[in-house]
Amino acid sequence: MAKTLNVSILGYGMMGTVRAVAYEAVARYYPSCPIKPVLYGAYTYTDGEFAAANEVGWKASKDLDAVIKDPECDYVDVCLPNAMHHDAVMKAIEAGKHVFCEKPLAVSVDEAREMMNAVEAKPNLLNAVNFIYRRCPSNVLARQLVKANRFGKLIEARSFYNQSWGGPDTPYSWRFSKTGGTLGDLGSHALDMLYYVTGMRPIELCAMQATHIKERKVPSFVGSDLEARMKRGAGSETEDVKMQAVETDDATRIMYTLPGGAIGSLECTRNAWGTENTHGYELYFENGAIAWNYDDVNYLSIYDAKNPERGWSRVLSNRGDIGSYASFADGHMFGYRDFTVNACYENMLKIAGAEEVAPIATFRDAYDVERTIEAVRNSWENRCWVKLADFT
Ligand SMILES: NC(=O)c1ccc[n+]([C@@H]2O[C@H](COP(=O)([O-])OP(=O)(O)OC[C@H]3O[C@@H](n4cnc5c(N)ncnc54)[C@H](O)[C@@H]3O)[C@@H](O)[C@H]2O)c1
Numbered sequence: 001m002a003k004t005l006n007v008s009i010l011g012y013g014m015m016g017t018v019r020a021v022a023y024e025a026v027a028r029y030y031p032s033c034p035i036k037p038v039l040y041g042a043y044t045y046t047d048g049e050f051a052a053a054n055e056v057g058w059k060a061s062k063d064l065d066a067v068i069k070d071p072e073c074d075y076v077d078v079c080l081p082n083a084m085h086h087d088a089v090m091k092a093i094e095a096g097k098h099v100f101c102e103k104p105l106a107v108s109v110d111e112a113r114e115m116m117n118a119v120e121a122k123p124n125l126l127n128a129v130n131f132i133y134r135r136c137p138s139n140v141l142a143r144q145l146v147k148a149n150r151f152g153k154l155i156e157a158r159s160f161y162n163q164s165w166g167g168p169d170t171p172y173s174w175r176f177s178k179t180g181g182t183l184g185d186l187g188s189h190a191l192d193m194l195y196y197v198t199g200m201r202p203i204e205l206c207a208m209q210a211t212h213i214k215e216r217k218v219p220s221f222v223g224s225d226l227e228a229r230m231k232r233g234a235g236s237e238t239e240d241v242k243m244q245a246v247e248t249d250d251a252t253r254i255m256y257t258l259p260g261g262a263i264g265s266l267e268c269t270r271n272a273w274g275t276e277n278t279h280g281y282e283l284y285f286e287n288g289a290i291a292w293n294y295d296d297v298n299y300l301s302i303y304d305a306k307n308p309e310r311g312w313s314r315v316l317s318n319r320g321d322i323g324s325y326a327s328f329a330d331g332h333m334f335g336y337r338d339f340t341v342n343a344c345y346e347n348m349l350k351i352a353g354a355e356e357v358a359p360i361a362t363f364r365d366a367y368d369v370e371r372t373i374e375a376v377r378n379s380w381e382n383r384c385w386v387k388l389a390d391f392t
Pocket residue numbers: 011012013014015016044045046049078079080081082102103104130131132174185223224225226227
């Protein structure tokens with residue numbers, strides 16, 4: 001029989017909810033998983049979240065420290081706003097808990113470094129960050145092709161992560177505070193994906209940032225960011241509507257150089273009407289190209305320049321021979337929830353000492369993303385190119 005492990009989820013907003021479903025599904029999707037995660041505790045912030053967590057039988061509490069330090073808890077899953085990650089993670093490491101943390105790991109490179117050093121000093125603990133798109137077989141395949149040098153040297157790269165929910169009617173939430181901007185929110189995923197698939201980090205970069213909407217209505221309710229987004233236009237209805245200044249970027253653009261001479265660009269925004277979760281990349285090599293877009297998540301597009309017919313191949317990646325994820329049957333498509341189950345499953349494998357299906361993003365990987373974010377901000381503030389090596 002599989003060993004069990006008590007999981008406590010910190011934050012029961014959008015990601016906390018997705019994650020709760022995923023842990024319950026691990027043993028069903030993956031009956032041979034050596035460890036069975038059991039939902040044990042939850043840190044909840046609002047009365048509604050507290051009631052909902054109690055309803056499903058969790059040990060819910062509004063006391064974050066008590067949830068983390070509970071001796072029955074083996075593993076914490078940090079689904080809190082970005083600014084709360086550092087404190088929660090440091091306390092969890094101190095208390096000897098395995099840690100799975102949402103991205104971005106931290107809100108500064110100093111915080112990320114401290115978290116990485118603390119957890120690496122306790123090698124028996126899991127340290128994983130939810131760069132979820134690694135768990136999608138299309139990206140597992142892309143990484144395999146690059147590693148196998150299938151199309152030769154990389155010469156150009158383009159990454160994008162565009163959404164549209166950040167229009168002027170969306171009320172203020174933590175995502176518009178200094179620690180919640182688009183670069184850390186969406187850009188961090190696009191950076192991790194670039195690093196994961198190519199294995200490369202930029203040498204130099206130059207960036208631009210913009211805040212299109214300078215202030216937003218303060219919502220008339222207390223709730224999660226998801227609720228704020230669902231209630232677009234639902235700020236205070238009174239005459240004296242309170243406004244709050246936006247402290248962060250709505251959009252970021254980055255240009256960079258990579259080892260070996262490749263050049264690339266990355267864009268992320270919450271203000272691209274017509275996109276919802278348009279995340280992807282195009283990689284151009286000497287002898288071909290690879291492209292992925294979340295809008296067509298189960299396919300990887302491959303172009304072989306040596307093929308006399310030319311033309312793109314749209315390759316179905318939801319197959320048992322790519323990444324050995326539970327797909328039940330080839331072509332029975334995966335979505336975001338499945339990737340989340342895969343992530344939770346692979347965390348269990350890693351804790352059990354087994355090899356994960358594809359490399360989990362560690363705190364060290366997330367630290368690399370965080371120092372890139374710091375470099376991007378510095379480049380825009382000083383209107384200059386910067387070297388990534390100067391940000392450690
Ligand atoms: N990996 C992904 O694909 C992905 C997707 C979305 C969000 N995220 C990350 O997940 C984390 C949570 O995001 P979310 O979308 O679930 O946010 P959310 O706002 O829906 O939920 C955040 C949780 O924290 C609580 N909270 C909010 N303000 C608080 C405060 N001041 N004090 C204490 N608790 C507070 C909320 O009530 C809720 O329980 C963030 O770090 C975000 O970047 C990751």
